[in-house]
Amino acid sequence: SQNQMWGGRFAAGPDAIMEAINASIGFDQRMAAQDIQGSRAHAAMLGAAGIISNSDSEAIREGLHTVLSEIKSGNFPFRVDLEDIHMNVEQRLKEVIGAPAGRLHTGRSRNDQVATDFRLWVRDQTDAAIEGIEALMKAFLQQAKAGADWVMPGFTHLQTAQPVTWGHHMMAYVEMLARDKSRFEDARRRMNESPLGAAALAGTSFPIDRDMTAAALGFDRPAANSLDAVSDRDFALEYLSCASICAMHLSRFAEELVIWSSAQFRFVTLSDRFSTGSSIMPQKKNPDAAELIRAKIGRIFGANVALMMVMKGLPLTYSKDMQEDKEQVFDAADNLMLALAAMSGMVGDMTANQESLKTAAASGFSTATDLADWLVRALGMPFRDAHHVTGSLVAMAEEQGCDLPDLTLAQMQSVHPQITSNVFEVLGVENSVASRLSYGGTAPAQVRSQIARWEAILS
Ligand code: ARG
Secondary structure, three states: OOOOOOOOHHHOOOOOHHHHHOOOOHHHHHHHHHHHHHHHHHHHHHHOOOOOOHHHHHHHHHHHHHHHHHHHOOOOOHHHOOOHHHHHHHHHHHHHHHHHHHHHOOOHHHHHHHHHHHHHHHHHHHHHHHHHHHHHHHHHHHHHHHHHOOOOEEOOOOEEEEEHHHHHHHHHHHHHHHHHHHHHHHHHHHOOOOOOOOOOOOOOOOOOOOOHHHHHOOOEOOOOOHHHHHHHHHHHHHHHHHHHHHHHHHHHHHHHHHHHHHHOOOOOEOOHHHOOOOOOOOOOOHHHHHHHHHHHHHHHHHHHHHHHHEEEEEOOOOOOOHHHHHHHHHHHHHHHHHHHHHHHHHHHHHHHHHHHHHHHHHHOOOHHHHHHHHHHHOOOOHHHHHHHHHHHHHHHHHHHHHHHHOOOHHHHHHHHOOOHHHHHHOOHHHHHHHHHOOOOOOOHHHHHHHHHHHHHOOO
8 A cells, every 4th residue: 555654646555675675664763762852842843933733733742752652661563664763653643643743744854854863863872982981981090090100011013112001001091082082072063963944955935943943952053054954974974983993992902901811911810700711611711802892893894984885976965875874873883882881891890910010021121222221321322322232232131041131241241341230220120111201101100190180080
């Protein structure tokens, strides 16, 4: 049979396959609350502007309330033949309140309706992401406080580079997450314009009040161009790119956790709550949550690319292609929130093994740069020469199978006669980190002042 919403010009109903490819109700029912919120704002405005009677406006708003409770209680009879959430809600409204339901769609189209619903949904998710990121920042901050001066190896190329502090490493993630948070905040400001009232694409001849609906829905203002309002999905793409960059940061720390929790590193012990076992190897405690977080970036960035591809060829304004926006964002949002929550749990629970960190920090000639700097400072040697002399000393230590502080003064002087015993003061890892006092450096004093700064911001 014909579609009850738009079937006026049709003699026959759609093929089953047509219905299957066209319907979005299977996923866009997740926007039910936003759809009803938008419709209630629209109905209130239609009444206030005298476009429909106040009694119809009220009946519509109350009916929508009933429909929402039906959906929330799980008793709503979703129908695929009604395509999407918008028509499912409107049809049910008609069953609940009768004739006045037919006046709700005055001065509105599904094009501005879906753009409004989706913006509200993405805005909620943006707020949720900001909250999730803040929680994770606090977890990293706690870790940093607990081990502000614990020494560990700093890596480049995953090769031992220079000693750093555990607190410094944790605070690096606080900085990354702070940028992620500010990216979401920035995107939220731009997305917060109301498409409602753009109607199909050209606006409407009814004397609607777009400022009123925008304010009712918490938007800063109505979108200024109706063509743009119905065809813009930048807000979803911005959400996805913010989510991608954030997920990339989570993935990098997840990778570090996988490495650090291995028997070869033993830098951290993950809690039982965030680990799994093996069905054959009894000794195993696997960092599965970290691995899955590491993998989530794939689908989140995939969603970003997919929606970019959907949008790039579309002439203005609405095309049905745009219905493909939602599943990508839904999936990305679900997985970003899951990854943030799992990471917060893992970071909150994990124990850094101070002894293993320190032992590792002292191996791999990690204070070679300190030695070279000493040659510059104490002997006035040009840095390039100091680099070369230090390289020879490293080669000597490697040959002896020992670390730099284990070389004797006589051995050192055989490479460069002016070296004095004072050199040994700079070869210890604690001295090394304490000396990195430049702003933003790894010295515990610097790290503590960064911790204090972020604690003030986050409290
Ligand atoms: N389900 C549609 C979507 O998600 C709603 C908008 C339909 N508009 C239209 N003119 N067919 O995009």
